[in-house]
Amino acid sequence: MNSKTRTELLYVVVVLVVLMAAAGLNIVYVLGHESNIATAKDPSTVPAGSTVINVTGYQWAWQFTYPNGTSSTDVLWVHVNTEYTFQVISKDVIHDLLIPALGLQVYAVPGHPNQVSFSVNKVGSYIFECVEYCGEDHYLMRGTMEVLS
Amino acid sequence: MSTESLLIISGVVLSAVAILVFLIYYLVATKGSVVAEVAEKSGYQDKDVFIRDQTWGKPRYLSWSVLSANDAKSIGLRYIFTSLLFLFLAGAIGVFMRISLVDPNPTIITPIVYNVLLTQHAVLMIYMFALGSAIGLAYYLLPTELRLKRDDLGRYSSFAYWVWLLGGVLFFISQSSMRWYMYPPLSLQMQTYGAGLYNSVGIFAVELIFIGVLMASIIVLRIILIDRSDDIPLSKMPIFAWAMVFTAIMLISSALPLMVGVAMLFYDVFNPIFFLKDPLTFAVIFWFWGHPVVYLAVLPAFGLMYDVITRFTKRPMYSYSSGVFSLGLLMILSELVWGHHLLNSGLGIDWVLFFTTSSFFVAIPSAITIFNMIATLWTAKKIRITTPMLFVLNAILDFTLGGVAGVMLANQSVNEIAHGTYFVTGHFHFIFVGVTLGVFMAIFYLLYPTFSHGRTYDTRLARWHFYFTAVGSFLMSVSWEVGGFIGMPRAVAGYFPQFQPYQDSAILGGVIIGIGQLIFLYNIAKSWSTVPTVDPSNILEYRTETNDPIESSDLGPIAAKEEGGSGV
Amino acid sequence: MTFKNAGIGFTVIVIVVVALSFGYIGVSHIAASSSLTPPPHAKTNxxxxxxxxxxxxxxxxxxxxxxxxxxxxxxxxxxxxxxxxxxxxxxxxxxxxxxxxxxxxxxxxxxxxxxxxxxxxxxxxxxxxxxxxxxxxxxxxxxxxxxxxxxxxxxxxxxxxxxxxxxxxxxxx
Incomplete structure (x- = not known):
């Protein structure tokens, strides 16, 4: 083994170690947060005690329907430190709901409901938006999440 | 405008276009028959074979005859300059889109036009510029680098070129606004607010482009593997030839599923039976092609980067075998990560784990490639800093920055924040502007004396072109990555006002890139009108083995010119 | 500086094609923007x-x-x-x-x-x-x-x- 090969192997090993460490951290995160990752809707996997909010995406607005039957468009009302579960569906084309402050992202696909759980630990007002291009007024498919105490 | 006057005006315009096309055809056909006569007198039956033998081994320059001649070099010149034309069109669209985002609300263009431009920018850049320039450089460089035994697929290559060009033009005319993802049901909404009134034409045009690039890549594969000279074994091939082998295999293997998918989508326009019920199926098929295609844009560039580095450092590649190996590994691994474009669509936890983990490992071959390049530079005694070399050095930097952002996105936790935001746009614009565009420009400058039949480009203007491109792309992509990480969504005609600083600095970067390309265009026009002064051969074509030491006299006229700093 | 000069010819083609393309998008956009086809789920008050x-x-x-x-x-x-x-x-x-x-x-x-x-x-x-x-x-x-x-x-x-x-x-x- 000449010095060239040795240098190269050393480099590959270092890269491998860094990437495997990163991949391992990622696996640990994913396995600990299954309910926080968008999955196909399944009532049996909704965490116990979680409030279900039905989310409907359509060209070009988000509608949130709460358990008591009321609904709001382009504004989401939630309470702090409460576990919520979104069940997300689209009426027309594919949308993608992103709440950047929570790192919560879920596709709204017609005929394929998804669900994702979250809770907020800080009172305030945060933005959400559609991040999958969906036609003319895609950029207006956005709103604010109001977190109440 | 009333229907009658519209009909009259369009009739007159169409007649004028038809007359012009016929005139061009007449001129080409006349020239062709003259050549055919000369060929017959020299004992040739086929004029294309005659042209090829006449131009064999000589530096091939750009002239109008490349449109009628069917030898590999003419096809290459057609592809290179057509893709350059589309680069300017799609680039102008990109800069225009940037400028329109100067205010949080739509300014100079309506959201509908913004969406049309968004779609056209992506499709023209990827299919017409990135793929077209890679195929063009393969057709242009490989016949001399591999000293082809035969070149008898010219007519098929020509057909592939025209179909590809027709697809690109039709796609632009269709004014499609479906975005290059083509996700149904949006792509089936034939309305201006959806995918555009004529999106069926757009879907058909994509299929035409696929037919063209698929044919061309099969021919490129044959050129490399079967037609190359017997005295060049696979282990001595230039690394660019290896890069094109992997590019072609990847294109052929991943394009076919989507070609079927696009055909089904086209059927859905008239009778929606396939994708309307489960649009995610199409998304999966799309990304099975859509992820490899972004590697198709960088693999040929990697091969060319090695070639440029070895020529300007006068060193062989640090490790030829690991260079080839990492390109091959990149091909295999990049076909296994397509799902990371759909991580939040409800694929299921198992698939999320699979695709995030494989996305980490696709970084290994990229890292080896970059290591190889840096090691070659490191071990060089002297590096000639010419304009092509500057572009390649910048490509290494930009690929590292963009690649690190890509590895970050492989984390599910980061992906949930940044997927669909400008962070992703910044990640791939670092790579596309830095590597795909930058390396194309480096090769274009190296080949300029050959293209222009012995003229040299203005070195000072070329330097300015480089500085503007490098600074502009860095500013633009960094602004996007920072803005995207705090949630600035991409593909939007307007945005929340708190994102304005990031948008404004990206606009500045975009405009700087645009000015740089204008300098480049002016440089072409200006230096092409000078008197030819230098030997029109170039340092890329005549030598085959990248892994052999290079004599100092092997460097071509450009290097000599730049070293003297005289320019033209 | 003649039309036979492929570099000049190419530059001219680039400028003409880009200008015509923007004209095409612009003109057809004016026709399209006056389209009265209502969007789905239009928000009305x-x-x-x-x-x-x-x-x-x-x-x-x-x-x-x-x-x-x-x-x-x-x-x-x-x-x-x-x-x-x-x-x-x-x-x-x-x-x-x-x-x-x-x-x-x-x-x-x-x-x-x-x-x-x-x-x-x-x-x-x-x-x-x-x-x-x-x-x-x-x-x-x-x-x-x-x-x-x-x-x-x-x-x-x-x-x-x-x-x-x-x-x-x-x-x-």
Missing amino acids: HTAYTHLWADANGWDYNHGKINPTLYYNVTTLVHWNVTEEDNAPHTLTIAYDGAYSVALFDKINSTIATSPLTWEKSPSYTIIGTNLLTGLNTGQTVHATYPFLKGGIYTYWCTVHPTTMFGIIVVAG
Whole structure:
């Protein structure tokens, strides 16, 4: 083994170690947060005690329907430190709901409901938006999440 | 405008276009028959074979005859300059889109036009510029680098070129606004607010482009593997030839599923039976092609980067075998990560784990490639800093920055924040502007004396072109990555006002890139009108083995010119 | 500097193609932006109900004012009820003539009776077509909705009887 090969192997090993460490951290995160990752809707996997909010995406607005039957468009009302579960569906084309402050992202696909759980630990007002291009007024498919105490 | 006057005006315009096309055809056909006569007198039956033998081994320059001649070099010149034309069109669209985002609300263009431009920018850049320039450089460089035994697929290559060009033009005319993802049901909404009134034409045009690039890549594969000279074994091939082998295999293997998918989508326009019920199926098929295609844009560039580095450092590649190996590994691994474009669509936890983990490992071959390049530079005694070399050095930097952002996105936790935001746009614009565009420009400058039949480009203007491109792309992509990480969504005609600083600095970067390309265009026009002064051969074509030491006299006229700093 | 010089030729082609392409997108966008096709799920803030009687002699020929001028607020979802009166086929078609100004309104109002075809230009949008108002269903009422999302002056007419059945719609705001 000449010095060239040795240098190269050393480099590959270092890269491998860094990437495997990163991949391992990622696996640990994913396995600990299954309910926080968008999955196909399944009532049996909704965490116990979680409030279900039905989310409907359509060209070009988000509608949130709460358990008591009321609904709001382009504004989401939630309470702090409460576990919520979104069940997300689209009426027309594919949308993608992103709440950047929570790192919560879920596709709204017609005929394929998804669900994702979250809770907020800080009172305030945060933005959400559609991040999958969906036609003319895609950029207006956005709103604010109001977190109440 | 009333229907009658519209009909009259369009009739007159169409007649004028038809007359012009016929005139061009007449001129080409006349020239062709003259050549055919000369060929017959020299004992040739086929004029294309005659042209090829006449131009064999000589530096091939750009002239109008490349449109009628069917030898590999003419096809290459057609592809290179057509893709350059589309680069300017799609680039102008990109800069225009940037400028329109100067205010949080739509300014100079309506959201509908913004969406049309968004779609056209992506499709023209990827299919017409990135793929077209890679195929063009393969057709242009490989016949001399591999000293082809035969070149008898010219007519098929020509057909592939025209179909590809027709697809690109039709796609632009269709004014499609479906975005290059083509996700149904949006792509089936034939309305201006959806995918555009004529999106069926757009879907058909994509299929035409696929037919063209698929044919061309099969021919490129044959050129490399079967037609190359017997005295060049696979282990001595230039690394660019290896890069094109992997590019072609990847294109052929991943394009076919989507070609079927696009055909089904086209059927859905008239009778929606396939994708309307489960649009995610199409998304999966799309990304099975859509992820490899972004590697198709960088693999040929990697091969060319090695070639440029070895020529300007006068060193062989640090490790030829690991260079080839990492390109091959990149091909295999990049076909296994397509799902990371759909991580939040409800694929299921198992698939999320699979695709995030494989996305980490696709970084290994990229890292080896970059290591190889840096090691070659490191071990060089002297590096000639010419304009092509500057572009390649910048490509290494930009690929590292963009690649690190890509590895970050492989984390599910980061992906949930940044997927669909400008962070992703910044990640791939670092790579596309830095590597795909930058390396194309480096090769274009190296080949300029050959293209222009012995003229040299203005070195000072070329330097300015480089500085503007490098600074502009860095500013633009960094602004996007920072803005995207705090949630600035991409593909939007307007945005929340708190994102304005990031948008404004990206606009500045975009405009700087645009000015740089204008300098480049002016440089072409200006230096092409000078008197030819230098030997029109170039340092890329005549030598085959990248892994052999290079004599100092092997460097071509450009290097000599730049070293003297005289320019033209 | 001749046309035989491929570099100059290429530069000229780049400039011409880019300019023509932008012209193409721009011109077709002007045509497309005036399209009256309503978007799905258009957000409207008001609702209005309008009943018209379709008669070849004029809208509402036997029911009050003939060819009435209609007034709505912007973002109004108008529920149209159109009753077929004679045995002829009809359509309810609208076109946008421009932003509201007194001068434009006076101009249309004073000339629409003498030369209605001036204001019935493309692009137009047919809210109810002849497939519904066939002339076979005399006395029946057809229902359709249309959201007015842009303020300004519109004209409405019947494409089968454009010189007798016409009127003005004013959308305020």
